[in-house]
Amino acid sequence: MNDIVPATPHDLSFLGLFLQADPIVKGVMVLLVMASLGCWTIAVEKMLRLRNVRRQAQVFESTARSGERLHPPSTGTSGRIIAAGHEAWRDRDASESRAERRERIERAMRGALAADLRQLQLGLPFLATTGSAAPFIGLFGTVWGIMNSFSAIAASQDTSLSVVAPGIAEALFATAIGLVAAIPAVIAYNKLTTDLGRLQQTFSAGITMLGDRLARERKPHLRAEAAE
Numbered sequence: 770m771n772d773i774v775p776a777t778p779h780d781l782s783f784l785g786l787f788l789q790a791d792p793i794v795k796g797v798m799v800l801l802v803m804a805s806l807g808c809w810t811i812a813v814e815k816m817l818r819l820r821n822v823r824r825q826a827q828v829f830e831s832t833a834r835s836g837e838r839l840h841p842p843s844t845g846t847s848g849r850i851i852a853a854g855h856e857a858w859r860d861r862d863a864s865e866s867r868a869e870r871r872e873r874i875e876r877a878m879r880g881a882l883a884a885d886l887r888q889l890q891l892g893l894p895f896l897a898t899t900g901s902a903a904p905f906i907g908l909f910g911t912v913w914g915i916m917n918s919f920s921a922i923a924a925s926q927d928t929s930l931s932v933v934a935p936g937i938a939e940a941l942f943a944t945a946i947g948l949v950a951a952i953p954a955v956i957a958y959n960k961l962t963t964d965l966g967r968l969q970q971t972f973s974a975g976i977t978m979l980g981d982r983l984a985r986e987r988k989p990h991l992r993a994e995a996a997e
Contacts, residue, residue, distance in 0.1 A: 794943055798942070805950035815961050822846050822968060825845050830971050871983070874983050907946055908947065
């Protein structure tokens with residue numbers, strides 16, 4: 770009688786599931802992990818930058834609202850906005866009305882604000898793409914893994930749970946990684962876009978008040994050494 774060789778036990782740990790997976794499923798897992806790391810890097814970097822810009826926006830709006838003299842920093846979004854307003858104020862035309870002068874000054878400051886906001890928006894499309902595509906990429910890995918599992922069942926002529934479970938577990942692990950990549954990406958994207966919208970509103974309120982004051986000023990209201 771031939772001795773029955775016991776089946777090799779499968780490692781169902783996360784590392785074991787990855788190492789035992791099909792090469793294509795492994796590629797899907799690696800792609801999703803790299804996308805997740807990229808999303809976390811972008812989210813943390815943007816949140817740190819937005820925290821700094823948020824403080825500038827609050828100071829800018831409160832100072833413009835109070836009518837105090839502005840002392841812009843040498844760098845930063847508020848410094849570039851104030852510098853743009855100062856340059857537009859200096860380049861005045863005696864024939865233009867106060868409304869036209871105000872519109873020109875505000876347009877210059879809003880242009881500086883838009884340029885900075887575009888820089889802050891870099892990376893957000895990657896978050897949006899990962900949030901929408903990662904679950905489907907993980908699902909592709911799952912479908913591929915399950916196809917391989919059924920092929921193994923047909924080859925072994927054995928439908929026992931010990932034969933089916935490892936392959937299905939490896940396949941479903943790809944979907945889990947896809948969700949792990951997608952959920953933080955969606956949350957970070959929604960938060961960052963909301964924060965950027967609030968920043969724009971805060972700066973815009975200050976720009977409106979400052980533009981009105983500058984349009985009525987005959988002497989420079991801003992320091993000439995404002996950041997460029």
